[in-house]
Each structure stands twice: as structure tokens, then as C-alpha cells.
Amino acid sequence: MGTASSMLTQxxxxxxxxxxxxxxSQQEIVSLYQRFCQLDRxxxxxxxxxxxxxxxxxxxxxxxxxxxxxxxxxxxxxxxxFLSAFSSKASAQKKIELIFKVYDSDHNGKVSFKxxxxxxxxxxxxxxxDEQREEVLSQVLKEAGYTKDSYLTLDDFIKVLGQSDxxxxxxxxxx
Numbered sequence: 178m179g180t181a182s183s184m185l186t187q188x189x190x191x192x193x194x195x196x197x198x199x200x201x202s203q204q205e206i207v208s209l210y211q212r213f214c215q216l217d218r219x220x221x222x223x224x225x226x227x228x229x230x231x232x233x234x235x236x237x238x239x240x241x242x243x244x245x246x247x248x249x250x251x252x253x254x255x256x257x258x259f260l261s262a263f264s265s266k267a268s269a270q271k272k273i274e275l276i277f278k279v280y281d282s283d284h285n286g287k288v289s290f291k292x293x294x295x296x297x298x299x300x301x302x303x304x305x306x307d308e309q310r311e312e313v314l315s316q317v318l319k320e321a322g323y324t325k326d327s328y329l330t331l332d333d334f335i336k337v338l339g340q341s342d343x344x345x346x347x348x349x350x351x352x
Contacts, residue, residue, distance in 0.1 A: 197261040277334045287328040
């Protein structure tokens with residue numbers, strides 16, 4: 178599994194389906210495998226950061242640099258598991274866990290004000306000054322019951338974002 182010259186067996190499909198908690202149908206997994214093989218230009222069995230950047234929608238995403246750290250070197254099973262957070266069937270908690278990983282840039286299990294500012298800077302670009310970003314973020318944290326000095330854990334993210342109706346759905350085209 179994972180090279181362009183190989184095909185997925187029914188066992189492979191079911192194994193991948195189980196690995197992603199059945200968030201994709203068997204047809205979707207086959208389509209994802211075809212896309213994976215297209216991205217895996219050298220048929221190494223994994224996708225590099227450069228190969229991910231060949232997808233225009235990914236390259237244009239303001240968070241692409243943060244996401245690249247999460248996706249560089251993924252094999253097919255992990256590629257599907259990563260994408261499963263974007264499935265319409267994924268739970269809000271699964272989506273929040275992915276968002277938390279994007280914000281937790283140093284992977285210490287906590288998100289600091291600085292971590293949040295970095296993501297906000299990526300998202301807002303030159304449309305906001307550093308001062309405006311700090312002011313907005315301070316206000317959002319204050320409204321959620323936190324301060325600039327707070328470190329947010331995954332549980333905090335779930336508490337704050339769990340009330341929202343997150344829309345992070347991507348459709349997988351099935352041929």
C-alpha cells in the first residue's frame with residue numbers, strides 16, 4: 178500500500194477505514210488513494226512537504242506552513258487519518274483537536290498567547306497590525322474567561338470551541 182504501482186486490496190481499504198474511524202466510505206478511500214498516488218510523485222509511499230505544496234488550495238492556505246509540519250512524510254493511512262478531521266462525519270472534538278495542533282506549534286500540549294498571535298498573524302496577514310491582533314486576541318480571551326498569561330490546553334479549546342458549529346468539511350470526489 179502506498180506506491181503508485183500498487184493497488185488497494187479490500188483488506189487495505191477496510192484497514193484504512195478502521196484507522197480513520199469509518200469517517201470515509203470505501204469509495205472515498207479509493208479516491209483518496211488515487212489522489213495520494215498522484216501527490217507521491219516518486220512512489221516512495223509517503224508525501225513530502227513539497228508534494229503537499231503542489232496542491233494549489235493547500236499552498237494558498239494561510240496556515241499551510243503550520244499544517245506542513247503536521248503532514249510532512251505521511252503515509253497513506255496517516256494521510257487519510259489527517260483528512261478525516263475534515264470529513265462531514267467527523268465529530269466537533271476531532272475538528273477541535275486538529276485546530277489545537279495547529280495552534281500548539283511547539284507541541285507542548287499548551288497554547289500560549291504567543292502561539293495564538295502567530296496563527297492570527299498567518300490568517301490576517303497585512304490586514305491587521307500587531308497591535309490590532311493583540312487587542313482582538315486579548316478581548317476574545319477575556320470574553321472566554323482567560324487572560325494573556327493563560328495557557329490553553331486541549332480541554333480549554335474543547336470548552337471554548339465546543340459550543341460553536343465548526344465547518345471544516347471537505348468533499349471527497351468519487352469517480
